[in-house]
Amino acid sequence: MNFYSSLIAQSAHTKSLTTLRAVHTNVIKSGFSYSFLGHKLIDGYIKCGSLAEARKLFDELPSRHIVTWNSMISSHISHGKSKEAVEFYGNMLMEGVLPDAYTFSAISKAFSQLGLIRHGQRAHGLAVVLGLEVLDGFVASALVDMYAKFDKMRDAHLVFRRVLEKDVVLFTALIVGYAQHGLDGEALKIFEDMVNRGVKPNEYTLACILINCGNLGDLVNGQLIHGLVVKSGLESVVASQTSLLTMYSRCNMIEDSIKVFNQLDYANQVTWTSFVVGLVQNGREEVAVSIFREMIRCSISPNPFTLSSILQACSSLAMLEVGEQIHAITMKLGLDGNKYAGAALINLYGKCGNMDKARSVFDVLTELDVVAINSMIYAYAQNGFGHEALELFERLKNMGLVPNGVTFISILLACNNAGLVEEGCQIFASIRNNHNIELTIDHFTCMIDLLGRSRRLEEAAMLIEEVRNPDVVLWRTLLNSCKIHGEVEMAEKVMSKILELAPGDGGTHILLTNLYASAGKWNQVIEMKSTIRDLKLKKSPAMSWVDVDREVHTFMAGDLSHPRSLEIFEMLHGLMKKVKTLGYNPNTRFVLQDLDEEKKISSLYYHSEKLAIAYALWKTIGRTTTIRIFKNLRVCGDCHSWIKFVSLLTGRDIIARDSKRFHHFKGGLCSCKDYW
DNA sequence: GTAGGGTTAG
Numbered sequence: 001m002n003f004y005s006s007l008i009a010q011s012a013h014t015k016s017l018t019t020l021r022a023v024h025t026n027v028i029k030s031g032f033s034y035s036f037l038g039h040k041l042i043d044g045y046i047k048c049g050s051l052a053e054a055r056k057l058f059d060e061l062p063s064r065h066i067v068t069w070n071s072m073i074s075s076h077i078s079h080g081k082s083k084e085a086v087e088f089y090g091n092m093l094m095e096g097v098l099p100d101a102y103t104f105s106a107i108s109k110a111f112s113q114l115g116l117i118r119h120g121q122r123a124h125g126l127a128v129v130l131g132l133e134v135l136d137g138f139v140a141s142a143l144v145d146m147y148a149k150f151d152k153m154r155d156a157h158l159v160f161r162r163v164l165e166k167d168v169v170l171f172t173a174l175i176v177g178y179a180q181h182g183l184d185g186e187a188l189k190i191f192e193d194m195v196n197r198g199v200k201p202n203e204y205t206l207a208c209i210l211i212n213c214g215n216l217g218d219l220v221n222g223q224l225i226h227g228l229v230v231k232s233g234l235e236s237v238v239a240s241q242t243s244l245l246t247m248y249s250r251c252n253m254i255e256d257s258i259k260v261f262n263q264l265d266y267a268n269q270v271t272w273t274s275f276v277v278g279l280v281q282n283g284r285e286e287v288a289v290s291i292f293r294e295m296i297r298c299s300i301s302p303n304p305f306t307l308s309s310i311l312q313a314c315s316s317l318a319m320l321e322v323g324e325q326i327h328a329i330t331m332k333l334g335l336d337g338n339k340y341a342g343a344a345l346i347n348l349y350g351k352c353g354n355m356d357k358a359r360s361v362f363d364v365l366t367e368l369d370v371v372a373i374n375s376m377i378y379a380y381a382q383n384g385f386g387h388e389a390l391e392l393f394e395r396l397k398n399m400g401l402v403p404n405g406v407t408f409i410s411i412l413l414a415c416n417n418a419g420l421v422e423e424g425c426q427i428f429a430s431i432r433n434n435h436n437i438e439l440t441i442d443h444f445t446c447m448i449d450l451l452g453r454s455r456r457l458e459e460a461a462m463l464i465e466e467v468r469n470p471d472v473v474l475w476r477t478l479l480n481s482c483k484i485h486g487e488v489e490m491a492e493k494v495m496s497k498i499l500e501l502a503p504g505d506g507g508t509h510i511l512l513t514n515l516y517a518s519a520g521k522w523n524q525v526i527e528m529k530s531t532i533r534d535l536k537l538k539k540s541p542a543m544s545w546v547d548v549d550r551e552v553h554t555f556m557a558g559d560l561s562h563p564r565s566l567e568i569f570e571m572l573h574g575l576m577k578k579v580k581t582l583g584y585n586p587n588t589r590f591v592l593q594d595l596d597e598e599k600k601i602s603s604l605y606y607h608s609e610k611l612a613i614a615y616a617l618w619k620t621i622g623r624t625t626t627i628r629i630f631k632n633l634r635v636c637g638d639c640h641s642w643i644k645f646v647s648l649l650t651g652r653d654i655i656a657r658d659s660k661r662f663h664h665f666k667g668g669l670c671s672c673k674d675y676w
Numbered sequence: 677g678t679a680g681g682g683t684t685a686g
């Protein structure tokens with residue numbers, strides 16, 4: 001029998017299931033009783049990872065020892081089969097076997113994973129009755145963890161308080177519990193208590209507490225704990241290093257974060273990811289991209305966290321090509337169905353105006369939640385696809401998901417950018433009747449823009465009255481509507497409101513100047529311009545750029561500095577002649593200078609967006625690729641009309657990103673349906 | 677012979 005016993009132990013050690021099965025067969029053949037070897041065989045099967053065989057044997061045993069029950073329970077939990085573990089626990093009680101400390105410390109996790117609050121509370125009661133709650137550190141810390149996961153921090157703290165001999169794990173469990181509920185200050189208090197009582201924090205504690213300091217922006221404590229990490233000899237532990245660099249980056253000390261990263265000798269996937277995240281959050285997108293590339297070179301594969309973050313970097317810098325490369329990596333890793341990576345890709349393609357790709361990413365997501373759907377709705381909104389956005393909004397509700405504040409911002413923006421005024425008003429009214437959504441100033445801003453742009457200025461002004469503390473952005477939105485509709489009188493009132501809130505607000509002066517200019521009130525224009533001069537406000541010059549064959553070309557209005565100016569102007573004049581025959585009519589309302597009509601027309605000809613498009617067309621003649629141009633300010637109304645005709649004339653798709661949104665020109669039409 | 681806590685994302 002000892003012979004079999006050691007054979008079983010050996011196969012368990014080498015994790016050789018075949019050997020174990022052979023031994024098992026021989027045990028049966030030899031007629032040995034299971035009461036001696038059964039438990040050992042079960043242990044062997046568990047160690048070899050075959051829970052099914054362990055269970056089969058377990059069911060055949062004539063009597064079962066508490067240790068075997070515990071092994072069955074904990075092995076099922078660690079294999080993600082918490083439901084089965086709970087069944088074992090129930091059967092165990094039914095057979096009259098009393099749980100011990102091992103049982104409780106294991107089963108609590110199953111309850112928290114399955115959200116079985118009642119079960120957990122009942123087990124807790126039993127642990128109290130059996131005197132195991134506060135005497136055994138293992139039980140107590142498992143209970144603290146369980147209550148924390150049930151969002152019952154009070155109960156967690158109560159269990160914690162009752163334990164006489166608090167050890168490091170118990171402290172850490174409570175600290176982590178507070179941390180995961182965003183109660184970083186509480187976590188820090190417990191940590192101080194722990195240190196004062198002479199309990200030495202270990203790597204788990206320090207990893208967590210550093211993040212707390214980061215979330216609090218508490219650099220002083222963060223640095224103190226950095227010292228503690230060094231003193232505890234845990235500086236080389238990956239988790240400490242990861243938390244250290246996260247702490248520094250969350251305290252906006254990205255240079256220190258970089259220093260920590262450069263000094264570590266081994267970085268795992270989480271470390272690399274944390275670093276990338278920190279860089280992106282601190283506005284170091286380019287560095288993040290090169291770190292991401294280095295990570296790939298080091299054969300560390302990115303996870304959804306990494307991808308989400310680096311794609312965010314691509315979005316904010318509109319690095320479409322890098323983003324596409326990362327999309328390819330995402331697919332290669334089989335993570336294109338992941339909602340985090342997917343949402344980030346949708347944001348990227350949405351921002352870059354590639355709606356087909358955004359939608360195809362969305363369609364392969366294996367897991368949909370409100371945030372993932374929000375990103376698709378927002379992408380539609382940004383690009384003027386109002387009906388598609390509304391359709392998705394319906395689908396979200398039909399799926400039984402609850403729209404949140406972001407959903408409503410996105411859907412209102414969609415209505416706004418597509419000119420769906422009635423739909424927008426209806427949705428806004430429905431939000432007001434829905435007490436679960438708190439209306440923010442952003443919702444109002446969106447509505448005021450929607451009403452104002454459709455010339456319902458009185459209604460827009462009435463809506464502002466309802467906002468408790470209207471801000472500059474809100475007033476400026478209304479001012480913009482006044483400008484569009486040439487409402488000088490209201491504009492002046494709005495202007496004075498803005499200057500009350502933000503004296504010397506540059507954008508406002510410029511907006512009003514443009515309004516006076518388009519209304520032909522040149523005296524006021526001159527007045528405004530001198531005010532602007534006095535305020536030393538500079539209007540940033542209009543600029544457009546275009547990427548042709550990986551080379552970026554920048555243009556300013558009337559700019560002759562481009563080496564291919566001659567070809568550009570030739571192309572431009574050729575286009576002008578042809579688009580005029582198609583119906584293009586220069587609209588001098590958009591020339592905001594006091595010039596005679598002829599000069600106004602020729603100044604329109606050389607707007608930066610026209611130059612950029614003319615260059616791209618000249619350079620890519622004979623191709624059918626989409627032309628993408630960028631403008632630092634909003635696209636001009638005359639250029640908008642002109643580009644539509646150019647897209648019709650040349651059959652080329654043109655995508656223009658301005659400071660606020662994308663315009664897709666195709667076959668003489670624009671995705672914004674002339675409403676922006 | 678079995679058991680407790682950690683670092684990264686929209």
